[in-house]
Each structure stands twice: as C-alpha cells, then as structure tokens.
Amino acid sequence: MNDAAPDDDLPSAAIAEPGEVGLVEPRDFTSPEPFACDDGSVLPGFTLRYETYGRLNPARDNAVLICHALSGDHHCAGIHSLSDKKPGWWNNLIGPGKAVDTNHLFVVCANVLGGCQGSTGPLSPDPATGRPYGLAFPAITIRDMVRSQKRLLDHLGVKKLRCALGGSMGGMQALQWAIEYPDFCDKILAMATTAREGAQAIAFNEVGRQAIMQDPGWNQGDYPKGGGPRVGLAIARMMAHITYLSDASMDRKFGRREVRAALARATDPANPDLQLTPASPSPAGFDVQFEVQSYLRYQGQSFINRFDANTYLYITRAIDRFDLAANYGGSLEQAFAPVKARTLVVGFTSDWLFPPEQNRSIVLALQRAGKHASYAELATDLGHDSFLLESPELYALVRAFLAS
Amino acid sequence: MNDAAPDDDLPSAAIAEPGEVGLVEPRDFTSPEPFACDDGSVLPGFTLRYETYGRLNPARDNAVLICHALSGDHHCAGIHSLSDKKPGWWNNLIGPGKAVDTNHLFVVCANVLGGCQGSTGPLSPDPATGRPYGLAFPAITIRDMVRSQKRLLDHLGVKKLRCALGGSMGGMQALQWAIEYPDFCDKILAMATTAREGAQAIAFNEVGRQAIMQDPGWNQGDYPKGGGPRVGLAIARMMAHITYLSDASMDRKFGRREVRAALARATDPANPDLQLTPASPSPAGFDVQFEVQSYLRYQGQSFINRFDANTYLYITRAIDRFDLAANYGGSLEQAFAPVKARTLVVGFTSDWLFPPEQNRSIVLALQRAGKHASYAELATDLGHDSFLLESPELYALVRAFLAS
Numbered sequence: 001m002n003d004a005a006p007d008d009d010l011p012s013a014a015i016a017e018p019g020e021v022g023l024v025e026p027r028d029f030t031s032p033e034p035f036a037c038d039d040g041s042v043l044p045g046f047t048l049r050y051e052t053y054g055r056l057n058p059a060r061d062n063a064v065l066i067c068h069a070l071s072g073d074h075h076c077a078g079i080h081s082l083s084d085k086k087p088g089w090w091n092n093l094i095g096p097g098k099a100v101d102t103n104h105l106f107v108v109c110a111n112v113l114g115g116c117q118g119s120t121g122p123l124s125p126d127p128a129t130g131r132p133y134g135l136a137f138p139a140i141t142i143r144d145m146v147r148s149q150k151r152l153l154d155h156l157g158v159k160k161l162r163c164a165l166g167g168s169m170g171g172m173q174a175l176q177w178a179i180e181y182p183d184f185c186d187k188i189l190a191m192a193t194t195a196r197e198g199a200q201a202i203a204f205n206e207v208g209r210q211a212i213m214q215d216p217g218w219n220q221g222d223y224p225k226g227g228g229p230r231v232g233l234a235i236a237r238m239m240a241h242i243t244y245l246s247d248a249s250m251d252r253k254f255g256r257r258e259v260r261a262a263l264a265r266a267t268d269p270a271n272p273d274l275q276l277t278p279a280s281p282s283p284a285g286f287d288v289q290f291e292v293q294s295y296l297r298y299q300g301q302s303f304i305n306r307f308d309a310n311t312y313l314y315i316t317r318a319i320d321r322f323d324l325a326a327n328y329g330g331s332l333e334q335a336f337a338p339v340k341a342r343t344l345v346v347g348f349t350s351d352w353l354f355p356p357e358q359n360r361s362i363v364l365a366l367q368r369a370g371k372h373a374s375y376a377e378l379a380t381d382l383g384h385d386s387f388l389l390e391s392p393e394l395y396a397l398v399r400a401f402l403a404s
Numbered sequence: 405m406n407d408a409a410p411d412d413d414l415p416s417a418a419i420a421e422p423g424e425v426g427l428v429e430p431r432d433f434t435s436p437e438p439f440a441c442d443d444g445s446v447l448p449g450f451t452l453r454y455e456t457y458g459r460l461n462p463a464r465d466n467a468v469l470i471c472h473a474l475s476g477d478h479h480c481a482g483i484h485s486l487s488d489k490k491p492g493w494w495n496n497l498i499g500p501g502k503a504v505d506t507n508h509l510f511v512v513c514a515n516v517l518g519g520c521q522g523s524t525g526p527l528s529p530d531p532a533t534g535r536p537y538g539l540a541f542p543a544i545t546i547r548d549m550v551r552s553q554k555r556l557l558d559h560l561g562v563k564k565l566r567c568a569l570g571g572s573m574g575g576m577q578a579l580q581w582a583i584e585y586p587d588f589c590d591k592i593l594a595m596a597t598t599a600r601e602g603a604q605a606i607a608f609n610e611v612g613r614q615a616i617m618q619d620p621g622w623n624q625g626d627y628p629k630g631g632g633p634r635v636g637l638a639i640a641r642m643m644a645h646i647t648y649l650s651d652a653s654m655d656r657k658f659g660r661r662e663v664r665a666a667l668a669r670a671t672d673p674a675n676p677d678l679q680l681t682p683a684s685p686s687p688a689g690f691d692v693q694f695e696v697q698s699y700l701r702y703q704g705q706s707f708i709n710r711f712d713a714n715t716y717l718y719i720t721r722a723i724d725r726f727d728l729a730a731n732y733g734g735s736l737e738q739a740f741a742p743v744k745a746r747t748l749v750v751g752f753t754s755d756w757l758f759p760p761e762q763n764r765s766i767v768l769a770l771q772r773a774g775k776h777a778s779y780a781e782l783a784t785d786l787g788h789d790s791f792l793l794e795s796p797e798l799y800a801l802v803r804a805f806l807a808s
Contacts, residue, residue: 135689199654199696200646206697207642209690210704211615214635231618238611239643242604247759250603256727285539286613286717290724292603293610300614313690320694323660352756355651 021053021078021095021102024088026118029110031151037138044127048152049118050074050110053094054102060159061186064100064402065149066090066109067166067173070315071237071307073117076109077102092390099395100402105162112173113148114140114315116308123225123308134221140314142169142322146176150184160184163402164341167191167387168354169315171345172322175362178341179328185341189401191387191394192351194358195332195365196323201353204243205316208236212309221310233309234300241299246350246383254292332365339366343373344401346394348386425457425482425499425506428492430522433514435555441542448531452556453522454478454514457498458506464563465590468504468806469553470494470513471570471577474719475641475711477521480513481506496794503799504806509566516577517552518544518719520712527629527712538625544718546573546726550580554588564588567806568745571595571791572758573719575749576726579766582745583732589745593805595791595798596755598762599736599769600727605757608647609720612640616713625714637713638704645703650754650787658696736769743770747777748805750798752790 028047035043051074056063066076068089077094079087094100094107111119114137122137129136138144153161161184164177171193178188194201212218215232223229242250288294328335343366347359356377366373376397380386387394432451439447455478460467470480472493481498483491498504498511515523518541526541533540542548557565565588568581575597582592598605616622619636627633646654692698732739747770751763760781770777780801784790791798 196660198651199658199660199694200649200651202660202694203646203654203696203700204643206694206700207639207646210642210701211639213690214639216620235611235615235618235639238614239608242607242611245604247602247604247756250607254603256600256603256606256730286617286721289721290603290606290610292607296607296610297614317690317693326660352651 019095019097021088021091023082024051024053024075024078024080026051026074026080028118029152029155031148031155033151035144035148035151037144038141039139041138043120043138046113046120046148047118047124048074048110048113048120048148050108050152051076051078051088052109052156053077053107054105056106056157060157062104062162063106063108063153063156063158063160064162065153065164065177066094066100066107067145067149067164067170067177068109068112069166069168069170070240070312070319071303072170073115074109074111074119075117077107089388093395093398099398100165101399105402106158108153108156108158110149110152112145112315114145114311114318116311117306121308122221122310122314132222132225134223134310137310137314139317141318142172142176143180143327145318146173146180149173149177150181153184160186163187163189165189165398166193168193168384169319172319175324176322178339178343179324179335182338182340187401188339188341188343189346189398190343190359190362191346192348192354192359192384193345193362194354195335195362196325197320197354198358201243202320204240204353205320208240209313209316211235211239212313215309218309221313223309225308228309230304230309233304233307233312236312237303237307238296238300241296243353244383244385246352246381248350248381249383250292252381254290254295257291259288259291259294332362333369336366336369336371339369339371341372342404343371344397345373345375346387346397347375347377348382348384349377349379350381351384351386353384423499423501424491425495427486428455428457428479428482428484430455430478430484432522433556433559435552435559437555439548439552439555441548442545443543445542447524447542450517450524450552451522451528452478452514452517452524452552454512454556455480455482455492456513456560457481457511458509460510460561464561466508466566467510467512467557467560467562467564468566469557469568469581470498470504470511471549471553471568471574471581472513472516473570473572473574474644474716474723475707476574477519478513478515478523479521481511493792497799497802503802504569505803509806510562512557512560512562514553514556516549516719518549518715518722520715521710525712526625526714526718536626536629538627538714541714541718543721545722546576546580547584547731549722550577550584553577553581554585557588564590567591567593569593569802570597572597572788573723576723579728579747580726582743582747583728583739586742586744591805592743592745592747593750593802594747594763594766595750596752596758596763596788597749597766598758599739599766600729601724601758602762605647606724608644608757609724612644613717613720615639615643616717619713622713625717627713629712632713634708634713637708637711637716640716641707641711642700642704645700647757648787648789650756650785652754652785653787654696656785658694658699661695663692663695663698736766737773740770740773740775743773743775745776746808747775748801749777749779750791750801751779751781752786752788753781753783754785755788755790757788
C-alpha cells in the first residue's frame with residue numbers, strides 16, 4: 001500500500017536503459033458520458049489520469065491492466081524526467097524483458113476514480129458549485145473504480161485484457177474485473193488481497209479516518225487543495241504504514257537503534273504546516289529516540305505532501321465495504337459464478353493485514369465454483385508490502401502466469 | 405493493557421459475596437523523603453494511591469504485589485461502593501479462594517509513579533510552581549516505578565514479597581523487582597510481557613504519542629486537569645486498543661456486522677469536548693457502519709474521561725525505554741545475574757504485541773543465568789489482553805505457582 005513511495009530498498013535506476021521503460025508521460029482520459037455510481041448518484045463525467053507502456057498489438061488483445069493500492073497512482077513504471085530519483089512504484093516488475101514484459105504487452109495503469117493524483121475525486125471541482133466536491137463526492141466503490149477503468153480501456157481500443165493485475169486494493173479491483181467483465185478478462189492476478197477485510201483491518205482504517213475527521217482542519221471535508229487535516233492525515237499514514245510491514249522486517253531494519261537528538265531534528269524539517277517534533281524540546285521532551293520513530297515521522301510528513309485526506313477517507317471506505325460474498329448473494333462461490341478468467345492469487349506468509357488464509361480462501365471459492373484458479377504462497381518476512389518488493393520468486397510466478 | 409476497563413465479558417459480581425473481596429477503599433501513601441529518579445532529577449517526595457486486600461501475616465511475608473499495565477490503576481479487585489457496576493480490573497483473579505487467594509495472601513496494588521489515578525505524576529502540582537508538572541515531570545522509568553513501590557511496602561511493614569505479579573508493563577515491573585531487590589522477592593510471575601519491545605511495538609507507541617502531541621490541546625504538555633489533547637488521546641487509545649486484541653477475537657466479536665445509523669449515533673453521545681462522529685452526517689458521510697467502529701469510538705471516548713495525556717506519554721516512553729539487556733551491561737543473562745526469585749513467565753499464543761517468543765526468551769535467559777525459571781504458553785486467540793480475561797488454565801497456573 002506504499003506503492004507510490006517505493007522503498008529505498010528498490011532499485012532506483014529507471015533511466016532509459018535496456019530493461020527499463022524509460023521516460024513516460026501521464027495522460028488524461030475524460031469520459032463525457034454520465035457515470036452512475038453504486039451509491040445511486042451520477043457523475044456528469046470523469047477523468048482518469050493514466051500511463052501506458054509497450055504497444056497494443058494489431059489484435060488488440062495484449063493489454064495488461066495494473067490496478068493500484070490505497071496510496072498508489074498511475075505512475076507504476078519508468079520516470080517522468082531524467083532528474084527523477086525514483087521510478088514508478090512497480091518499476092521492478094514492469095519493463096522490457098521484466099516479469100510484466102513491455103516488449104510483448106501493452107501495460108495500462110490509471111489513478112482510480114476517487115483518487116487525488118489527477119483522476120476525478122473529492123478534490124475535483126463539483127460542476128454544481130465550482131468548488132471541490134469534498135463530501136459531495138459519491139461514495140465510490142471498488143466496482144465503480146473498475147467500471148471507470150473499462151471506459152478507459154474501450155477508449156484505448158483494447159478488445160480484451162490479457163490480465164488484470166494488482167496487489168492489496170489492486171487485487172480487489174482485479175477480482176472485481178473478473179466478475180464484472182467475464183468475457184473481457186483472460187487472466188486475473190491478485191496479490192496480498194482479500195475478498196473482504198476482517199474486523200481488525202476495518203478497525204485500523206477506522207482509526208485513520210477518525211484521526212483525519214477529528215483534525216479541525218478537516219472541516220467536514222471542506223478545505224482548499226493542499227490544505228486540510230495535514231496532522232490527521234500524517235497520523236493515519238504512520239499507523240497504516242506499520243500494518244504494511246512486519247514485526248520481523250521492522251526489527252531487522254530498525255531494531256531498537258537510537259538516533260542522536262541532532263539527527264532526529266534534522267530528519268524532521270521544520271514544516272510550518274506540520275512539525276512532527278515539539279517546537280522546543282525540553283529536558284523531559286519527547287523527541288525522537290529510536291530510528292523507527294524518525295522513519296515513521298518521515299513517512300507521515302512525505303505522505304501529506306502528495307495525498308489528499310478526503311481521498312483517504314473515500315478509498316479506505318471503499319476497501320472496508322468491499323465484500324464480494326455479501327455483494328453477490330451471500331457466498332463467494334455465487335460471486336464468482338460468472339468468472340471465466342484463469343486466476344492466480346499470491347499470498348505472503350508475513351502479511352498480517354490481508355493474511356495468507358484470506359488469499360487462499362479466494363482460490364478455494366473459485367475452485368468450488370468450478371473455475372480455473374491457483375494459489376501460491378511466498379515465504380517472506382516483509383509483511384503486506386512484500387508484493388512491491390524485489391522478489392525473483394514473485395517475478396518468476398508473474399512471468400510464467402502471463403506467458404501460460 | 406485495558407486493565408482499568410474490564411471488558412463486558414468479565415464477571416461483574418464483586419459484591420461482598422463469598423469469594424469476593426467486596427468493598428474496598430483506596431488509600432494514599434506519601435513518602436516525604438526525596439526520591440532520586442533514573443534521569444537524575446529528584447522529586448521532593450511522592451504519593452502512591454494503593455489498595456490492599458487480605459491481611460499481612462505476623463511473619464509479614466505473605467504479601468503479593470500486583471503491578472498494573474499502561475492504562476491500569478491501583479483498583480484491581482473488589483468494588484468501591486455497592487452501586488459499582490464493575491469491580492477492579494483483575495477481580496477474576498484476586499479474592500478469597502481465587503487464584504490469588506486473599507484468605508492467605510496480603511495483596512497490594514498501587515497506581516504507578518507517573519500515573520494519573522492518584523499517584524504523583526505529570527498532573528500533580530510541581531512544588532516549584534504550584535501548577536501541574538506537565539513536561540517538568542522526571543522521565544520516569546520502570547525502575548523508578550519499582551523503587552517507589554518498595555517504599556510503600558516498607559511503610560506497610562512487608563518484610564518479604566511472596567510474589568511480584570503483573571502482565572504487560574506489570575510484567576516488566578515484576579522482572580525489575582527480581583533484579584533490584586533480589587533478597588526481597590520470593591517469586592516473580594510475569595505475563596504477556598517482554599524484556600524489551602521490538603520496533604513494531606515502539607512504532608505503535610510513537611504514533612500514539614504523535615497523535616497526542618500534534619493535538620493543539622496538548623500545548624507542550626501545559627493544560628488544565630480534565631482538559632488537554634482529548635482528541636489525540638482518543639486516537640492513541642483506539643489504535644492501541646487494536647493491538648491488545650487479535651484478528652480472530654475481533655472477527656468473532658464483531659466480524660463485519662453493521663450497525664444501523666441510528667444505533668451508531670446513540671453509541672456516540674454528543675460530547676461537547678469530543679464528538680466522534682461528524683456533527684451533521686451527509687449522504688456521503690462517514691458515520692459508523694460496522695460494529696467494530698462503534699466499539700472503538702466508545703473505547704476512545706471512555707478513555708479520555710479517565711486518563712491523562714501526559715501520563716500516556718510518560719508511561720509509553722518508560723515502556724519503550726525498558727531494555728533489561730541494554731540497561732545491565734549488554735545481555736539479559738547479566739541483567740538477571742542477581743536474581744534469587746523463582747520465576748514463572750506466561751505467554752499467550754495470540755499476543756502479537758509482546759509475542760510468545762519474547763516471553764520465552766526471558767525464561768531462557770534466566771535459565772542460562774542458572775536461575776529457577778519456567779515458562780508456560782497458553783493457547784488463546786484473545787491477543788495481548790488474554791492475561792486479563794477469564795481463563796481457568798491461567799488461574800490454575802497462578803494458584804499452583806503461588807502455592808509451590
């Protein structure tokens with residue numbers, strides 16, 4: 001779920017070298033047709049910001065749709081300028097010769113409906129008022145995201161999806177694709193995901209939403225772009241970030257290592273909007289003592305500079321309400337009845353946000369429904385974010401599944 | 405760590421019936437002597453609020469000290485008035501004929517130094533200014549807590565502790581007792597605890613502290629009693645509360661059950677200081693949808709009415725800095741070298757805050773140091789808070805260990 005902020009561990013070389021997508025440019029697709037949302041409201045139209053890599057083949061059937069997670073966006077590979085220090089969030093997976101091979105595949109990735117990176121969302125102007133939608137934005141669902149992506153693919157001339165592929169909330173979208181457009185999807189690859197969250201995952205999202213909504217800057221969702229509940233959003237992000245990692249990986253990365261006070265202050269640039277250390281440290285002050293504290297504060301700080309608080313509310317709610325069984329007659333088997341795609345689900349042993357059992361249960365239900373589905377479980381100790389990290393095992397799985 | 409707010413699951417009958425401690429009264433012990441804290445500062449004296457149950461025997465060696473966890477207090481058994489709906493937080497374990505049998509034992513429990521339930525802490529008046537200490541309070545440690553408890557036991561005439569007993573931070577105190585006063589402790593019983601937290605536990609505490617310190621109401625710790633960063637404290641508590649439970653127990657208790665909007669609002673009494681639902685729900689409002697949300701909001705709400713934010717900062721920091729190996733020459737074996745007490749450590753399989761391995765490693769180190777130590781692991785799916793909940797298995801362990 002950190003997919004817009006690739007970790008330092010990721011290879012940062014995305015310059016136009018062999019094996020790299022190289023320079024890419026985001027584009028906007030605007031659908032002028034009204035869009036009826038699951039909550040009954042109608043958007044007069046919408047925009048999705050997207051990127052593509054590789055070329056659509058003459059048969060128009062080599063497209064792979066990358067679906068991003070909560071904090072992700074359309075920029076999943078390549079760089080936007082030669083001075084970019086970090087490539088797109090899944091650059092390790094996508095490129096010429098890589099697991100998602102842009103020599104043969106046409107890769108499409110769009111910022112989701114409701115997002116804040118260029119697609120229509122709560123920050124967009126409400127035609128009714130000319131001001132940002134805020135809470136007047138429809139209560140979008142994962143299915144709304146998928147149906148808006150279909151319009152983009154139609155616009156791009158895609159006749160059939162080779163694969164819909166994503167991790168975490170991206171995996172939810174991939175599953176929804178298989179149900180919603182059975183004849184359009186050859187394959188589905190969902191990782192580190194769930195057909196519905198349990199109470200604990202809902203609980204973490206709820207605390208994050210409360211941190212945002214209790215911040216006076218939230219103001220019932222009515223705030224100018226770039227403003228809003230920055231402190232609440234940083235708190236929500238810091239907490240959520242813990243759930244994307246694992247006890248073991250945090251212990252390896254930080255353990256109980258201490259930072260010196262000077263260093264601690266240096267990693268917390270005095271931001272007039274949010275100062276994550278108290279202004280004047282007292283002898284009994286609560287400065288950063290451990291490296292993990294400094295890392296979290298940095299995560300919170302950088303998130304508020306690129307993300308919108310209302311989008312955080314809307315997307316986490318869409319995730320919480322995603323429940324394929326409940327939404328399709330009461331059982332997962334029923335939900336999966338229309339599926340024609342071959343499905344691969346990948347779980348990660350150390351993922352405690354969407355644990356392996358939840359991933360496995362998707363495949364069991366698909367199999368009980370008589371579908372072509374398989375499950376792979378990768379042993380990692382990197383937690384939920386494993387799907388984003390370097391893993392030759394994962395690359396091999398993805399490559400083989402796409403080629404099969 | 406929820407020990408001051410026993411769960412609805414706990415038996416609430418603590419009236420003066422056979423088997424119950426019955427009516428109890430808290431008392432204050434004030435030590436007029438200066439108290440040198442680990443951080444080098446000196447308190448001119450201090451008060452501990454405490455309760456006792458049972459009688460000290462003529463040999464004065466039948467005392468059991470109950471050490472409480474982060475949010476606990478001195479009131480661990482019995483009731484304060486006949487109209488009390490809930491007994492003390494460990495009433496299921498303590499009483500005539502119970503595992504900690506007050507027919508034979510003299511039970512003492514005190515609110516920790518730095519606490520906010522009657523003992524000297526950041527809310528207490530600083531003699532230098534006449535106003536609450538706030539951040540001028542010493543950076544107390546687990547060892548400071550233990551050394552202040554020793555003064556109370558001396559005052560009560562206790563010659564020897566039969567046992568120091570506690571869970572979570574209470575277990576840390578029990579271990580510290582064994583090291584600090586080896587000739588004074590016969591036995592140590594520590595549950596759901598650790599000799600030092602890992603990075604993940606520190607990370608959760610850090611986010612909680614940030615939620616408090618970023619709340620404008622915190623004001624560098626300078627706020628009137630009953631005021632302060634109520635929103636930040638509620639956020640911290642809601643998040644921490646998740647870490648005290650388990651995915652399985654939350655799923656069993658709440659699953660994805662939904663509450664109707666009316667019910668949701670009823671469980672969030674309009675509190676002028678903190679209203680945990682937006683004031684005017686909009687069609688796209690973020691009201692409570694799931695029961696688990698309503699439960700968490702209630703937890704946050706009730707916590708701010710009984711706890712102090714600065715105490716939360718001070719105590720979580722004491723917990724984070726507790727590191728027996730680091731504090732005693734680099735290894736746990738060295739830390740445990742002076743120990744004479746027999747030790748029992750109890751871990752719980754589903755505790756992911758202080759997981760079984762961390763509990764087990766305490767006993768392994770004691771054994772390597774040549775001490776009398778044993779480890780029991782109880783299979784539960786109730787998470788960290790298992791030590792507080794009804795468990796005949798735990799009762800039998802405690803009873804047998806105290807009798808041995």
